[in-house]
Amino acid sequence: MNEQNARPGTPLTPYEVVYDRAAIEQYLDRSGEPIDPYMHEGELTVPPGMYLGAYGRLIHGTFHYEAGVHTSSELTIKKCPPAGTKAIVSGEVLKMFERNGDKYVTFNVVVTDGGGVCAAIEHTSIYGLRSRA
Amino acid sequence: MPIPTEREAKLGPLKILPKNSAAESKGSIHDDEKARQMGYRGGLVPGVTVLGYMSRLMQNEFGPRWQAGGSSFKGRLRRPVYEGAEVTVEGTVVEAPSGENDNTVTIELKVIDSENVVAAFAQATCHV
Numbered sequence: 001m002n003e004q005n006a007r008p009g010t011p012l013t014p015y016e017v018v019y020d021r022a023a024i025e026q027y028l029d030r031s032g033e034p035i036d037p038y039m040h041e042g043e044l045t046v047p048p049g050m051y052l053g054a055y056g057r058l059i060h061g062t063f064h065y066e067a068g069v070h071t072s073s074e075l076t077i078k079k080c081p082p083a084g085t086k087a088i089v090s091g092e093v094l095k096m097f098e099r100n101g102d103k104y105v106t107f108n109v110v111v112t113d114g115g116g117v118c119a120a121i122e123h124t125s126i127y128g129l130r131s132r133a
Numbered sequence: 134m135p136i137p138t139e140r141e142a143k144l145g146p147l148k149i150l151p152k153n154s155a156a157e158s159k160g161s162i163h164d165d166e167k168a169r170q171m172g173y174r175g176g177l178v179p180g181v182t183v184l185g186y187m188s189r190l191m192q193n194e195f196g197p198r199w200q201a202g203g204s205s206f207k208g209r210l211r212r213p214v215y216e217g218a219e220v221t222v223e224g225t226v227v228e229a230p231s232g233e234n235d236n237t238v239t240i241e242l243k244v245i246d247s248e249n250v251v252a253a254f255a256q257a258t259c260h261v
Contacts, residue, residue, distance in 0.1 A: 032152060037192045046200075049181070070210060071209065
């Protein structure tokens with residue numbers, strides 16, 4: 001998928017993710033966070049920051065860009081389920097635009113589990129980056 | 134620990150030493166070689182990681198309230214963040230919870246880089 005065939009409204013190929021303890025620990029290791037703040041009454045829960053990263057596999061698996069740069073994310077949290085939750089990440093191309101020689105794309109991303117929406121994210125990246133050199 | 138809800142109340146600061154978890158992603162902007170070709174000092178720490186620092190501060194301050202339904206986060210990245218260059222994350226309450234806003238506190242957050250420049254900022258809301 002590229003800028004020619006990824007017009008607004010184009011769906012991205014959904015994928016399934018399990019927010020298990022290993023995945024949460026991997027996320028926390030990358031962000032340098034302790035696990036304690038996400039433990040509630042002995043139960044580990046999904047860090048909201050993980051939702052911000054849900055776009056990665058969704059977009060890189062379908063939308064072609066090489067040296068993309070993330071510029072913004074708008075996250076709405078509906079719930080952060082317990083570790084072990086299986087979720088589906090889906091989304092679509094929302095808009096594409098150019099600014100100062102850079103090409104931008106905005107995606108809608110939705111994370112759902114068996115009980116409904118966990119989070120919705122509007123994610124914007126530069127997919128055609130002009131050189132800063 | 135009481136949660137910060139009064140207007141002008143401060144959150145943080147939180148000092149973080151960034152890690153570039155995507156440095157091995159060859160040909161991407163996180164790859165040192167590619168980033169330098171594009172005019173950057175080195176591989177960029179992923180934007181989601183940098184935005185996540187502000188979510189972390191919200192978690193530290195509001196705990197499960199931040200993870201509950203109705204919380205929101207609007208974050209923007211302004212400058213590259215590089216591995217090993219310490220950043221500071223802080224926030225300020227800009228709207229206190231009240232009956233008029235459904236007991237929602239609004240926070241302005243920022244990530245300040247090692248050159249004392251704002252690298253990312255966000256506005257977050259949380260029911261309290």
